[in-house]
Amino acid sequence: MKFKKPRGTQDLLGKYMKKWRSVEERVTGVLQRYGYREIRTPIFEMSGLFVRTVGESSDIVTKEMYTFNDKKGRKLTLRPENTAPVMRAYLENGLQRQGGISRFYYMGPMFRYDRPQAGRYRQFHQIGAEAIGLSNPAIDAEIIKLSLDIYKEFGFSSLQVRLNSVGCMKCRGEYMILLREKLAEYKSELCDDCLHRAEINPFRVFDCKTCISVKKKLPIITDYLCGECSEHFEELCVSLEGMSVNYLLDPLLVRGLDYYTKTAYEIIHPELGAQNALCGGGRYDGLASELGGASIPAVGFSAGMERLMQILPDELEGKEVDRPDIYFIVFDDKCSIQAMILADKLRSADFVVYIDFSMRNIKKQLKSASVREYDYVVFIGQKEIEDKEVTLKNMKSGNQVTVSFEKLVSYFSEKGVTGIE
Numbered sequence: 001m002k003f004k005k006p007r008g009t010q011d012l013l014g015k016y017m018k019k020w021r022s023v024e025e026r027v028t029g030v031l032q033r034y035g036y037r038e039i040r041t042p043i044f045e046m047s048g049l050f051v052r053t054v055g056e057s058s059d060i061v062t063k064e065m066y067t068f069n070d071k072k073g074r075k076l077t078l079r080p081e082n083t084a085p086v087m088r089a090y091l092e093n094g095l096q097r098q099g100g101i102s103r104f105y106y107m108g109p110m111f112r113y114d115r116p117q118a119g120r121y122r123q124f125h126q127i128g129a130e131a132i133g134l135s136n137p138a139i140d141a142e143i144i145k146l147s148l149d150i151y152k153e154f155g156f157s158s159l160q161v162r163l164n165s166v167g168c169m170k171c172r173g174e175y176m177i178l179l180r181e182k183l184a185e186y187k188s189e190l191c192d193d194c195l196h197r198a199e200i201n202p203f204r205v206f207d208c209k210t211c212i213s214v215k216k217k218l219p220i221i222t223d224y225l226c227g228e229c230s231e232h233f234e235e236l237c238v239s240l241e242g243m244s245v246n247y248l249l250d251p252l253l254v255r256g257l258d259y260y261t262k263t264a265y266e267i268i269h270p271e272l273g274a275q276n277a278l279c280g281g282g283r284y285d286g287l288a289s290e291l292g293g294a295s296i297p298a299v300g301f302s303a304g305m306e307r308l309m310q311i312l313p314d315e316l317e318g319k320e321v322d323r324p325d326i327y328f329i330v331f332d333d334k335c336s337i338q339a340m341i342l343a344d345k346l347r348s349a350d351f352v353v354y355i356d357f358s359m360r361n362i363k364k365q366l367k368s369a370s371v372r373e374y375d376y377v378v379f380i381g382q383k384e385i386e387d388k389e390v391t392l393k394n395m396k397s398g399n400q401v402t403v404s405f406e407k408l409v410s411y412f413s414e415k416g417v418t419g420i421e
Ligand code: AMP
Pocket: 081, 112, 114, 119, 120, 121, 122, 123, 124, 125, 126, 256, 277, 278, 279, 280, 281, 302, 303, 304, 305, 306, 307
């Protein structure tokens, strides 16, 4: 083989892909029940969109963007995140004219040139939601609850939220001066990256995974919140408590992106190791004006799909995944039409049916069904057609039964993949 997939990317296939789809569908159901509607923006955008919003001093912009020139010399970037593109689309399509809150969700690939490791990829997938148009903390609470409900859908009902407020431009003024002074004091203890961060955007030192002891000695933003920001934060906490959301105040939590204001949060899974963040989000009231629009308040989150897949069991419970996938073994050419008629009936009842038209010997077709991870094999030959019944083989248990053509659909519908012998 001359070619391999690029480092940090994955081929999603087989049963994993089936599970992935089913997870996407269930997550979509949760998002839609909250009134969020899907938005699909381009996979690449003008580079300036990210440089401007994510921030020139951010790791994403300085190190991680996949940027290229097109044939006309335009500078484009594979999206490293999707909040700025969604806001760009909202403004470009004049959606603010609709008034009220615009609620969007998206899912799709993002690209960051980061060092690959367990749970960290260069092409990864995010599911996210953005609520644009409201400054009331009730919508921050909705976003946090919604993101938790995604995990609850799969049985994770006690995940912890880490919560902070990063204030607004007003509160950051005085705080930043103090932060710079303190960082100058601890200069000798900072890593090279943080020395640079301290110069350009000192807030980012809190993102550092190595300068932990310095971080603990720094002043915290929540002590410097202006009246409006502290009121917002208090109201949010009251709403979360009202909904029995389990949260922990974490004054060291800042989001890696520049446009966040007020609320910042993360959902952590304790067993994921170094890359333990399942989801992150917050308020970004500064983004719309940064893009040249009016000042429009907004809040959202983004959840890693690979990390959600990682914490789920191999076999998901639920109707879609319990439905067996069925493999038809056809004995000779004369049986093809009958196989297609039966498969049609099963497909109309939403079953997946793969017909093997290769006419290879049974052993080879059985092997093919097994490597493709089909749950059932249905044998169709001349004798079956004469008797109007097929033999089914459960690939897991090896058990075989005979079922009439007429009862084939109801047989699978009634028992599902687990119950059948
Ligand atoms: P961020 O956009 O950095 O706030 O990330 C939001 C979520 O996306 C994180 O909590 C992770 O679950 C996921 N994520 C971010 N970067 C990666 C990556 N390189 N590989 C896999 N998942 C990621």
